[in-house]
Amino acid sequence: MICHSELVSESRKTNMTEQIQHIDQKLFEILETVSDPEIPVLSIMEMGVVRSAKNENGIVHVQITPTYSGCPAMDVIGDDIKKAFREKGLVAKIELVLSPAWTTDWITPKGRAELEKYGIAAPLSETADKEALLGNKKLVKCPQCGSLNTKLVSQFGSTACKAFFQCEECLEPFDYFKCLK
Amino acid sequence: MKNNLIQYILGIADNSLILGQRLGELCGHGPSLETDIALTNISLDLLGQTRSYFQYVAKLQGDNATEDTVAFLRLEGDYKNVLLVEQPNTDFGYSIARQFLFDIFHLSLLNELQNSPDETLAAIAKKSIKEVSYHTRFSTDWIRRLGDGTEESHNRIQSAINDLWIFTDELFHQTEADKIMVSEGVGVDVTKLKSDYYKTVNTILKESTLQIPTIEYFQKGGKNGVHSEHMGYILTELQYIQRTYPNMTW
Numbered sequence: 068m069i070c071h072s073e074l075v076s077e078s079r080k081t082n083m084t085e086q087i088q089h090i091d092q093k094l095f096e097i098l099e100t101v102s103d104p105e106i107p108v109l110s111i112m113e114m115g116v117v118r119s120a121k122n123e124n125g126i127v128h129v130q131i132t133p134t135y136s137g138c139p140a141m142d143v144i145g146d147d148i149k150k151a152f153r154e155k156g157l158v159a160k161i162e163l164v165l166s167p168a169w170t171t172d173w174i175t176p177k178g179r180a181e182l183e184k185y186g187i188a189a190p191l192s193e194t195a196d197k198e199a200l201l202g203n204k205k206l207v208k209c210p211q212c213g214s215l216n217t218k219l220v221s222q223f224g225s226t227a228c229k230a231f232f233q234c235e236e237c238l239e240p241f242d243y244f245k246c247l248k
Numbered sequence: 249m250k251n252n253l254i255q256y257i258l259g260i261a262d263n264s265l266i267l268g269q270r271l272g273e274l275c276g277h278g279p280s281l282e283t284d285i286a287l288t289n290i291s292l293d294l295l296g297q298t299r300s301y302f303q304y305v306a307k308l309q310g311d312n313a314t315e316d317t318v319a320f321l322r323l324e325g326d327y328k329n330v331l332l333v334e335q336p337n338t339d340f341g342y343s344i345a346r347q348f349l350f351d352i353f354h355l356s357l358l359n360e361l362q363n364s365p366d367e368t369l370a371a372i373a374k375k376s377i378k379e380v381s382y383h384t385r386f387s388t389d390w391i392r393r394l395g396d397g398t399e400e401s402h403n404r405i406q407s408a409i410n411d412l413w414i415f416t417d418e419l420f421h422q423t424e425a426d427k428i429m430v431s432e433g434v435g436v437d438v439t440k441l442k443s444d445y446y447k448t449v450n451t452i453l454k455e456s457t458l459q460i461p462t463i464e465y466f467q468k469g470g471k472n473g474v475h476s477e478h479m480g481y482i483l484t485e486l487q488y489i490q491r492t493y494p495n496m497t498w
Contacts, residue, residue: 135292136376165375168375222382225285
């Protein structure tokens, strides 16, 4: 058995109290191969959208939770999970759960690093996020050049979970993954 | 009891459905790329919330009900949304004013609904509240920018606020089903949200150098299925595919 919260750094642990996932190692490995259709470098385990997975009499019951209510990726993620299990000869049943609601704190440290590498700035803390999105302070770091001299272009970006920024040093536009708490 | 609960949920969900549909009309037609994306993102959130409510309604209805039959196969009088959300996207000022006047209400409603003993409603509210906080931030920000902007933007947002003000009182009306669900402890007593609503709205309007309308005659009807002339057009578009090709699926 692997407890997912063990993979999370100490500083984030306080926010993880609701995130207790007990997922069998074998199932974990299969779930890890499923990626977020909108951020393909990120596995759904790193996103923290899988709530539980249990193998009961040959049927794998997987609970997933949406990042945003209208996120069109959820249907695709459900289908991709089924497909990943089918390839291993297992049948998966997907259940969408809303409570407790997903938060960006559930993105794992590895997931955050993957986001940055892919060119998406990882979510800041709740207070810093608000300051950044109201355009009060320059706090979002450019994932390309690392400069903090960035500006908000739009509070809403290419998907429900992102805002749009531009770096004033290297001039690259980039996505910022909004903090959701 | 079950039917009252269904009617109560539709009273909340239909607001999100119809406003989501209205905002969806702006996809590709927003005044700038950023606002276009923002308004359609808000639409997506609202339609996502609607799906959660409708899935619950379909489960309560049983038989062969699905979220799609609830969304697409009702008659105009069966939709319980307030008149405010069906008002058209006359110009960007109207879309923002409508959004602002609804968001402030929506946020306070969800804030109470998250404490409902009905676990499904509480879970949907808890999920939605995070999204609606963001909508509120967006619409409030634009009220300030337009109100305290140029003479043109000030005048246009003022006239939108003036025109839409008559629809605000209905947000705090209760249907018979609402009253029953409040007495059961499941529903939110919206009458109690009214004074805080106007306090918040008035403060933001003042900060935005806008006048608070002094209208005493308000419009109502949507909550009981009596809609404005706009509703038929909205439903014609919303229901087109299901009415033309019954039972069609993606």
